[in-house]
Each structure stands twice: as C-alpha cells, then as structure tokens.
Amino acid sequence: MSAPEISLTDSAAPRSLTPGTWAAIVVLATGALCMLLGPSMPWLVQYPGAWTIPATEWIGTGLGGFLELIKPVMRVFSATLGYPMDWANVFFSWLPWPVFIAAVTALGWFVGGWSLAILSLSGLGFVLISGYWVESMNTLSLVAVSVPLALALGGAIGLLANEVPRVKSAIQTVMDVMQTVPTFAYLTPLLLLFGFGPVVGLIASAIYAAPPMARNVMLGLERVESDIKEAAIMSGGTRAQQLFLIEIPSAKTQIMVGVNQCIMAALSMVIIAAVIGGFNDIGWEVLLTMRKAQFGPALLAGLVIVAFAIVIDRISGQMAQERQRYDLRVAVAIFGIGILVALVLYSSLPSPSEFALLTPTAQWLDEGLSTFTRENGLALDGFKNTVMFYGLLPIKIGLDGAVLPFTWGFQWTGAMSLWFLGAAAALGALVALSGRVTLGLMLLIFAGMLETGIAQLPWPFVLIGAGAIGWVAGGVRLARFAVLMLAAVLISGLWDRALLSLYLSGAAVLTCTVVGGGIGLACALSPMLWRVMRPVCDMLQTIPLFVFLIPVMMVFQIGEFSAFLAICMYAIVPMIRYTRQGLIDTPEELIEAAISSGATTWQTLVQVRAPYAAPTILLGLNQTILYAFAMLVIAALIGTTGLGQSIFLALGQADVGLGIAAGAAMAILALVADRLVQGFAAERRKALGL
Structure with a gap:
C-alpha cells in the first residue's frame, strides 16, 4: 500500500497518514524508548527469567x-x-x-x-x-x-x-x-x-x-x-x-x-x-x-x-x-x-x-574432495568468513557486537552508532519528503535493527512490531493473534532461542527473496533461461531435506554457514517459481494498454506487471518462509543454534517436554509469519479486485 504525498504545511496532514505509516511510527517509537531506557531498565531488553513459566x-x-x-x-x-x-x-x-x-x-x-x-x-x-x-x-x-x-x-x-x-x-x-x-x-x-x-x-x-x-x-x-x-x-x-x-x-x-x-x-x-x-x-x-x-x-x-x-x-x-x-x-x-x-x-x-x-x-569423490578442501581451504574459509563476519554476524548480534578488530579490523564505538543512526535518519527524512513516509520510517527501523541485531532485539519491540504488521495486514484480529502467539513463546522461557532461530531463518529468507526473486524475474523475461532453470527447480523440490546437508558439509564442513546454505538451497525454489508465474500471468490487455500509452519495458514491468504479480509473489514468500523453518531443524545436525538445536537435543535425550515446547515455539514463529504474509497477499488481491 503506497503512502499518499504528505504536505508539511497542511495542518490536516496527520489525518492523511496511512495505517502503514502509523504502524511504523509506533514501532519506531517503541524501539527508540527501549534503546534509551534499556540501560536503566534492563528488563526492557532482556526478559526476566523470574517472569517465565516452567x-x-x-x-x-x-x-x-x-x-x-x-x-x-x-x-x-x-x-x-x-x-x-x-x-x-x-x-x-x-x-x-x-x-x-x-x-x-x-x-x-x-x-x-x-x-x-x-x-x-x-x-x-x-x-x-x-x-x-x-x-x-x-x-x-x-x-x-x-x-x-x-x-x-x-x-x-x-x-x-x-x-x-x-x-x-x-x-x-x-x-x-x-x-x-x-x-x-x-x-x-x-x-x-x-x-x-x-x-x-x-x-x-x-x-x-x-x-x-x-x-x-x-x-x-x-x-x-x-x-x-x-x-x-x-x-x-x-x-x-x-x-x-x-x-x-x-x-x-x-x-x-x-x-x-x-x-x-x-x-x-x-x-x-x-x-x-x-x-x-x-x-x-x-x-x-x-x-x-x-x-x-x-x-x-x-x-x-x-x-x-x-x-x-x-x-x-x-x-x-x-x-x-x-x-x-x-x-x-x-x-x-x-x-x-x-x-x-x-x-x-x-x-x-x-x-x-x-x-x-x-x-574417488571422497578422496578428491579431501584434496580439494585441503588445497583450497584458505579460499573456502575466506569466503565463509566473509559472509559470516560481514553478513550473518551483524544480522545476528548487530554492528555493535560484530564489528571488532578480529572481524572488521576496527572496534565499533558508541559514536559510530550515533553517526550510523543519524545517517539513517537523514536518508529516511529525504525519502519521507519525497512522499514515501512509510518507507522512510522503515529505513530507520531497519537501521536500528541492524545496529542491535535480531538475536538481541528488545522483546517489547518484537511484540509491538509483530502486532503493528498484523494490524496493517489484517486488522485487529490478526494483530491480536500475532502478539498473543509470540507472548506465549516469551513467557515459556524459549525467547532467546526463538530469536536465534528467527535470525537464521530470516537471513535465509532475505537471501532467497533477493536471489530467488531475481532469478524468477530473469526467467519471466527469458523463456530460454526458464527452460534451463525448470529442471533444476524440479530436482531441488524432489530432493529430501537431509540430502541438502551433504554437499554443503562436503565443502564447508560443520557450522552455521553450512546450515545457512542448506536452508537457502531448499527454500529458494518457491520464490523462483512464484515470482516468474506472477509476472507472466499479467493480463495481456493491461500490458497492451501500458505499451500503447508509451511505457517502456522497464516501466511496464515495474508499474504494471509487478503490482499485478504481488499476491502471487507474496504467496511464494509465504512458502519460502515455511520451507526455511522446515529446514531449520534438519540443519541443526550441522551447526545451528536456537530452537532447532533444542528439538534435536530433546530427541537424543527423550525429553518430551523440551521437544514439544521447542517444536511448538518454532511452529508459532512459522504460523505468525504465514498469517502475516497471507494478510498482505489478501490485501493486494482485494486492491486488484481479484
């Protein structure tokens, strides 16, 4: 839902703010309060163990x-x-x-x-x-x-x-x-x-x-x-x-x-x-x-x-x-x-x-692989460490915790945090002044999340953020569902592990969205490329989950990076398929109208095909999220932390309580994500009259 242009001189401007803008304001205010009050009120950042139930x-x-x-x-x-x-x-x-x-x-x-x-x-x-x-x-x-x-x-x-x-x-x-x-x-x-x-x-x-x-x-x-x-x-x-x-x-x-x-x-x-x-x-x-x-x-x-x-x-x-x-x-x-x-x-x-x-x-393959990893170990470790230190680790624990002399070559300081957030605020203000207020606020919110890290997000920020997204996507009922479900995980004592699972699955979903969406776009524009990619997608969808662990372990050994790659390999196919399908299903009369009005190929793609394909692409995102959570537990065998590891340990120890509780927590995360994405997809279908 695009925000209308806002006139800063209009006294009635606040009334024209969209629900998405109001939601972003509430979430941003919550995050700012948690950052300001966190040092004096640590319970705002770390949920007290005394408040949990066994x-x-x-x-x-x-x-x-x-x-x-x-x-x-x-x-x-x-x-x-x-x-x-x-x-x-x-x-x-x-x-x-x-x-x-x-x-x-x-x-x-x-x-x-x-x-x-x-x-x-x-x-x-x-x-x-x-x-x-x-x-x-x-x-x-x-x-x-x-x-x-x-x-x-x-x-x-x-x-x-x-x-x-x-x-x-x-x-x-x-x-x-x-x-x-x-x-x-x-x-x-x-x-x-x-x-x-x-x-x-x-x-x-x-x-x-x-x-x-x-x-x-x-x-x-x-x-x-x-x-x-x-x-x-x-x-x-x-x-x-x-x-x-x-x-x-x-x-x-x-x-x-x-x-x-x-x-x-x-x-x-x-x-x-x-x-x-x-x-x-x-x-x-x-x-x-x-x-x-x-x-x-x-x-x-x-x-x-x-x-x-x-x-x-x-x-x-x-x-x-x-x-x-x-x-x-x-x-x-x-x-x-x-x-x-x-x-x-x-x-x-x-x-x-x-x-x-x-x-x-x-x-022969086993021996050849051993030789390959031995001879190219430095290059493989360099690639893995680059992705970990400059990508996954900041998403997990934030710039403040990830930027160290050992990783980035220098120490992150409080002054750097202020400059980073100030630059994000300036960029967000420029975007807001151009008429996209919600996008400008979201840029500042994402900057704060990157500075903090998903695994260390304050629990009020997560609950209110999920509720705000639910309100925009499906109204009060969906907002209430999202907040209550996540609150159940919070009071169960599994919150920290849930955030670790959310970090890894979220990073994989983001990667699949960017890479898979790009491949799907290319396949929609090039039928020849789709003829090449289709059997690859078919094969990836028929491979049982466990098999995805083998090639990544062969090259990168056990670790969080290998688990991340395995999740991406399994979850990327829906994003490719649904993106392509949504873009090629645009009615011919809409495309012809755009062309006759003088629109270029790029304008037709951005202004006609993409909006019409949005519900289908969101369905692909929904499937990608569910696939990522499904693979998360399997990937626990090769080095993940969080709920997946707890479930696997519970199986080895025959601990029914831990297994069911951790499994229910992961199901809650998947269900909340599923309902939120479905809400946005339904809103887009309604807007298109479908």
Whole structure:
C-alpha cells in the first residue's frame, strides 16, 4: 500500500497518514524508548527469567504421564503394524530386480510414454549400480506401508471436514500445526510410545504425509461444481452414494495430486525416521556415512534417494493428470521381458550387490574432495568468513557486537552508532519528503535493527512490531493473534532461542527473496533461461531435506554457514517459481494498454506487471518462509543454534517436554509469519479486485 504525498504545511496532514505509516511510527517509537531506557531498565531488553513459566517441565510431566498411560496400547499397535512392514520387506527383498525394474518401467510407459519409461529405467538402473539396492528395497517397504496408512488417514480427515462443516476450521488449524511443527518435535513422544525401530519411522512418515492428502481431498470436494452436486441430489441417491459415486470421482484429479504429495512427503521422512529407526535402509546409510564424514558414499546414497524421489514423483504426477494412457500391450510386453529375464537367469541371476559399480566413484569423490578442501581451504574459509563476519554476524548480534578488530579490523564505538543512526535518519527524512513516509520510517527501523541485531532485539519491540504488521495486514484480529502467539513463546522461557532461530531463518529468507526473486524475474523475461532453470527447480523440490546437508558439509564442513546454505538451497525454489508465474500471468490487455500509452519495458514491468504479480509473489514468500523453518531443524545436525538445536537435543535425550515446547515455539514463529504474509497477499488481491 503506497503512502499518499504528505504536505508539511497542511495542518490536516496527520489525518492523511496511512495505517502503514502509523504502524511504523509506533514501532519506531517503541524501539527508540527501549534503546534509551534499556540501560536503566534492563528488563526492557532482556526478559526476566523470574517472569517465565516452567512450560517445558509442565509439558514433560503432563504429557509424560499420559504417554505412560497409553504406552501398552500403543506397543500393541506398533507390533500389529510390524507385520505388514515385515511382509512388505520380505516381498521386496524376494522380488528379482529385473522384475521390479520392468514393472516400474512398464508403469512409466503406460502413464507417460517413452520419456517416462526411459526415466524410470535410468533411475532404477542407477539405484542398481550404486550398490544400495537392498537398502533401497528396505526403504520401499517402509514407504509401501506408510503411504496407504497416510492416504487412509488423510482421506478420512478430508471427508470429515467436508461432511461436518462445523469441524472444518478446527481441522484446518490442526493441519497447519501438523505441517509447521518440526518433524523432530513429534518424533520424541513417538519414541517414548513405540521405542526404537522401523515402526516408529513408519508412524512418523504416516503422520507427516497425511495433511497433504487431507488438504487436497477437502479442496477437490470443494471445487466440485454445484450443477454436479444438484444432479446427484435430484437423482435420489443417498448421501453416501452422492459422495462416493459422484463427488469423489469428479474430484479425482485434485485427490490424485494429494496422493502425489503424500508419497513425496512420506519419502522425504525416510532419513529423518532413520535417526530413531536404526533400520538398514537408504536413510540409515546416508546418516551413517555422514556421521563418519564419508561424503562420497553419503552423496551417492543421497543421490539414490533423489533418483527414487524423481521416478516416484514423475509417475504419480502423471497419474494425477487426466491424460490419455499409452498402449497397455506395450506395458505388458515390458513387464513380460523382465519376468523372462528373471526366469532365464533364475539360477545364475547376479545378486544386486555385484552391481556396485559406483563404489569406486564414491571413494574417488571422497578422496578428491579431501584434496580439494585441503588445497583450497584458505579460499573456502575466506569466503565463509566473509559472509559470516560481514553478513550473518551483524544480522545476528548487530554492528555493535560484530564489528571488532578480529572481524572488521576496527572496534565499533558508541559514536559510530550515533553517526550510523543519524545517517539513517537523514536518508529516511529525504525519502519521507519525497512522499514515501512509510518507507522512510522503515529505513530507520531497519537501521536500528541492524545496529542491535535480531538475536538481541528488545522483546517489547518484537511484540509491538509483530502486532503493528498484523494490524496493517489484517486488522485487529490478526494483530491480536500475532502478539498473543509470540507472548506465549516469551513467557515459556524459549525467547532467546526463538530469536536465534528467527535470525537464521530470516537471513535465509532475505537471501532467497533477493536471489530467488531475481532469478524468477530473469526467467519471466527469458523463456530460454526458464527452460534451463525448470529442471533444476524440479530436482531441488524432489530432493529430501537431509540430502541438502551433504554437499554443503562436503565443502564447508560443520557450522552455521553450512546450515545457512542448506536452508537457502531448499527454500529458494518457491520464490523462483512464484515470482516468474506472477509476472507472466499479467493480463495481456493491461500490458497492451501500458505499451500503447508509451511505457517502456522497464516501466511496464515495474508499474504494471509487478503490482499485478504481488499476491502471487507474496504467496511464494509465504512458502519460502515455511520451507526455511522446515529446514531449520534438519540443519541443526550441522551447526545451528536456537530452537532447532533444542528439538534435536530433546530427541537424543527423550525429553518430551523440551521437544514439544521447542517444536511448538518454532511452529508459532512459522504460523505468525504465514498469517502475516497471507494478510498482505489478501490485501493486494482485494486492491486488484481479484
């Protein structure tokens, strides 16, 4: 929302200030008061520990007692689930590899033609020659049981929300929480309930994969045209007949999208589940080789997961589209060839372990990487330290704490702070005098935040700032939600760790916004560049989260910088996709009107395309924020601090209270950011009449 021009001589000028301007004034005043009164009132800067509540202990005691009460029933349930998983494991271990490869290739042909058949054959061929075939089949047995469980659970939840509108809002809230609470957080209570083993990974995968299915079932049934529903009612069928014979088939395409997302979500949990599963699957191989710093084998095992993910994603994605299927006879012939090969070579069929052709490559890569890092260690350390000392560290602890003789070559002083803030105030005043008052105030606010550091921001400034943003984005209700949610984190005693998480995820989101937005802009202007970037984005979106840790660890070792890079790699794709999509979706009549009025290409982009694309770009920012928080906990394995580290430590110590409390705090941060961005997106859509 742009601020109108302000006349300094107009006595009625304050009345023309926009809500954004008033919000910026309140936030700036709060920050100034905290800076001035902080030395004499330290409680304004550091929230007193005496004012917190022992939320971790309360949750641990209450939930621990409840878990102990239901543990016997859950152990029986766990043992029951162990049977189908064992059967699936026996089946996939027994199935000859030529038959399995032929079956998947035949399915790829039937739903996608030769291109998908060749992709399936190549992907599984890579799995075979990697030497991880047995581990991959163990992984597949876990997915084969967890996916139907997640589909049934998610489908039932979606149907319940559709049939009982009163519970729909509550179900959507639960779905939000399930998708924003870090996966490690609910692994801790599962560990206490079911103990160590693959079944825990199975249940965790099903819980994580159910929400996408539920959301797509709800969305698909909502989008069934009213004419179809009325025709079903007029036909005299029962409600069950209307639902299962008319509405669900009509929503098939959207529901199949949910199946695709459910499968991918279950597969992405493979390595995470290996943390507590101890199962001889591909996830455990990745985790084990990473712990041994064997980055070549770790990368190879990670690429096996990527190959599986790409093949499954492409096949299930094609099945979700209503396209003409290819000749079934060819698919049967491909499958028959696989059976024939297995029968002919039955007595002499090579074991999958004999095809470990890429093991020398992995060892060569490991040795080559060691040589590369040894020979280029100074350059790599220089790059890492430059980004840390001149970028991440000032954002984290502020210029006052980051500018030292060891880092910048000189000591930051109080006089420098005054000059820095004075220069920011002068620049903000110039911008305000040009008619952009809100932007001028925001420049001064950001300067104060940079001087202080996100991890050391006064808690009243954060609460009032979040409330002010919520008021501008969605009114009093959103402001109240933001303040109350953050206040819950504040009084829980996890505030300092929450600010550390906010710093790292915020720095990653800012980087993804600038870099990803720039790439998306370039792709919107150049279709050729998008043809290059699209497969890269597709690959990044199908890679399970853990795999992102491997390349950054290979080059930059363990540390906060490696975690930052991993978060950026995972979270940048939505910003690229949505920025490009928003810019190319601008109606042609608007572009033609701009061109006919004499606007240049740049003016058309800035004044027509960008404003119209703002809601879509904000949606991309929303997804980037959620992706960054999701990756934050995984990145705790390689050197982050804050809530992610607390969640991971709680898992290792089986501390339910700390795990749930820290997970809830991170979910609150993600939910508040999600609601604020959605509020701005809704405001922009309303302004555009969409």
